[in-house]
Amino acid sequence: MVIDVKKEQPRLDQAIQPMSRLNNKIMLPLNKIPKQWMNIAPFLPEKPYPCLLPNGMPATPDIMNQIFPTECVKQAMSAEEFIDIPREVREAFALCNRPTPLVRAFRLEKALGLDSDRIKIFYKGEYVSPTGSHKGNTAIAQAFYAKKDKIKGLTTETGAGQWGSALSMAGTMMDLEVKIFQVRASYYDKPGRRVLMNNFGADLVPSPSDQTEVGKAFYNKNPNHPGSLGIAISEALELAMKTPEYKYSLGSVLDFVCLHQTVIGLEAKEQMSIAGEYPDVVIGCVGGGSNFSGLAFPFLKDKLQGIKTETKFIGAEPTACPSITKGKYAWDFGDSAKIAPIAKMFTLGHTFIPPAVHAGGLRYHGAAPLLSMLANHDLVSSEMFHQTKAIKTGMLFSRTEGILPAVETCHAIASAIDKALEAKDEGKKCTILFNFSGHGHFDTHAYKALQDKKLIDFEYPNEAIEAALKNLPAVDESKFM
Numbered sequence: 001m002v003i004d005v006k007k008e009q010p011r012l013d014q015a016i017q018p019m020s021r022l023n024n025k026i027m028l029p030l031n032k033i034p035k036q037w038m039n040i041a042p043f044l045p046e047k048p049y050p051c052l053l054p055n056g057m058p059a060t061p062d063i064m065n066q067i068f069p070t071e072c073v074k075q076a077m078s079a080e081e082f083i084d085i086p087r088e089v090r091e092a093f094a095l096c097n098r099p100t101p102l103v104r105a106f107r108l109e110k111a112l113g114l115d116s117d118r119i120k121i122f123y124k125g126e127y128v129s130p131t132g133s134h135k136g137n138t139a140i141a142q143a144f145y146a147k148k149d150k151i152k153g154l155t156t157e158t159g160a161g162q163w164g165s166a167l168s169m170a171g172t173m174m175d176l177e178v179k180i181f182q183v184r185a186s187y188y189d190k191p192g193r194r195v196l197m198n199n200f201g202a203d204l205v206p207s208p209s210d211q212t213e214v215g216k217a218f219y220n221k222n223p224n225h226p227g228s229l230g231i232a233i234s235e236a237l238e239l240a241m242k243t244p245e246y247k248y249s250l251g252s253v254l255d256f257v258c259l260h261q262t263v264i265g266l267e268a269k270e271q272m273s274i275a276g277e278y279p280d281v282v283i284g285c286v287g288g289g290s291n292f293s294g295l296a297f298p299f300l301k302d303k304l305q306g307i308k309t310e311t312k313f314i315g316a317e318p319t320a321c322p323s324i325t326k327g328k329y330a331w332d333f334g335d336s337a338k339i340a341p342i343a344k345m346f347t348l349g350h351t352f353i354p355p356a357v358h359a360g361g362l363r364y365h366g367a368a369p370l371l372s373m374l375a376n377h378d379l380v381s382s383e384m385f386h387q388t389k390a391i392k393t394g395m396l397f398s399r400t401e402g403i404l405p406a407v408e409t410c411h412a413i414a415s416a417i418d419k420a421l422e423a424k425d426e427g428k429k430c431t432i433l434f435n436f437s438g439h440g441h442f443d444t445h446a447y448k449a450l451q452d453k454k455l456i457d458f459e460y461p462n463e464a465i466e467a468a469l470k471n472l473p474a475v476d477e478s479k480f481m
């Protein structure tokens with residue numbers, strides 16, 4: 001029997017309105033997995049800045065191609081609005097439960113005492129990915145393009161393990177080796193993610209290790225060195241640069257990572273329109289800035305084109321690592337050993353020492369250059385939250401909506417709730433959309449700390465930020481701009 005696909009697909013204009021507790025989600029059919037990514041570059045108020053080498057001059061594509069998959073380097077320099085998503089990548093997206101649901105948080109709205117006709121909270125459910133977060137969206141694309149470069153494998157770093165598990169999964173899908181340097185403290189504290197990565201066949205070492213020059217400098221002094229993301233990035237980069245059949249993969253920050261994440265916003269825009277809505281506020285938590293960029297950029301395009309000028313965009317950061325809220329817009333290194341390229345971004349300084357808070361995925365010293373430029377033009381704003389407040393809202397969310405959020409995601413939820421309550425106090429209408437970047441099934445220690453009343457809040461001291469900002473590299477923009 002031949003099935004007429006066109007006839008079988010639900011018609012998208014048959015909106016399931018009004019939404020109700022029985023109609024609380026907008027699901028898209030599989031043929032609505034985006035066919036193209038959306039590039040924000042042509043709409044920006046300034047041309048994107050290049051990445052620089054330690055000598056202060058722009059990195060050429062030749063040099064970038066030695067580090068990253070060739071196609072990714074090309075994408076990062078593209079001025080085209082739309083960039084095709086290869087069929088193989090879309091197939092892997094289908095396996096990873098794209099399109100992800102858009103959910104109306106009716107029970108959370110009720111718990112907050114909101115009038116559901118006036119204040120509406122929507123979230124985009126990236127938690128349905130097999131490894132639990134949005135990170136698979138770029139991991140799959142990077143692994144596909146690395147395979148196209150005919151190399152053997154990718155090196156990378158991971159902290160808590162969300163990025164490492166996404167890239168390990170993508171590696172098995174694309175038949176590519178994955179070598180991961182995991183921050184030693186997390187390697188031993190969070191065995192769950194480690195098992196997941198090993199299960200996907202990844203080669204995992206605690207960092208600092210004795211396998212790289214950067215690692216040895218720390219390891220030989222102290223084999224139990226707890227490590228940091230900055231050191232692990234340096235190790236992964238060093239290995240990729242000295243091994244020709246390997247390239248390096250990064251899970252956030254870079255322009256092409258933000259591009260890959262736009263599938264989130266493209267789907268969400270279509271889903272919001274089926275719901276008959278357009279958000280007044282778009283929110284995401286910010287570590288390196290990729291999940292927030294991915295949700296926000298397709299909506300931001302409307303603002304940049306003067307179509308929807310009133311929409312607000314808010315990045316939610318931890319008070320312990322407030323890169324945009326308290327950092328400086330400046331040129332800085334992407335890693336501690338100063339091997340990674342220099343980028344213009346909001347930064348707390350590459351010597352920033354991340355305090356041990358639970359939101360492991362938000363503890364990066366910088367924020368994506370594209371997002372940083374938009375924040376510098378006040379087109380995007382940021383807020384910061386203490387972890388106790390964030391994790392408490394995560395608990396409220398799990399008790400109302402039934403899903404335990406990743407601690408990173410809790411920051412976005414805290415911001416969404418604040419905006420909803422503000423609108424309620426002011427008697428205004430408000431439609432809020434936030435990105436549910438990932439579930440917290442490996443974060444139970446954070447919720448346990450809350451239950452045991454052992455959570456300690458930490459505000460990164462201004463003096464420490466001032467001190468770290470003294471070590472920024474000197475860059476003379478007039479030499480290349």
Ligand SMILES: *Cc1c(COP(=O)(O)O)cnc(C)c1O
Nearest residue numbers: 252287288289290291361408438
């Ligand atoms: C890694 C991670 C983040 C932070 O990274 P971004 O690049 O800022 O998106 C947020 N949420 C989850 C669940 C993560 O795994």
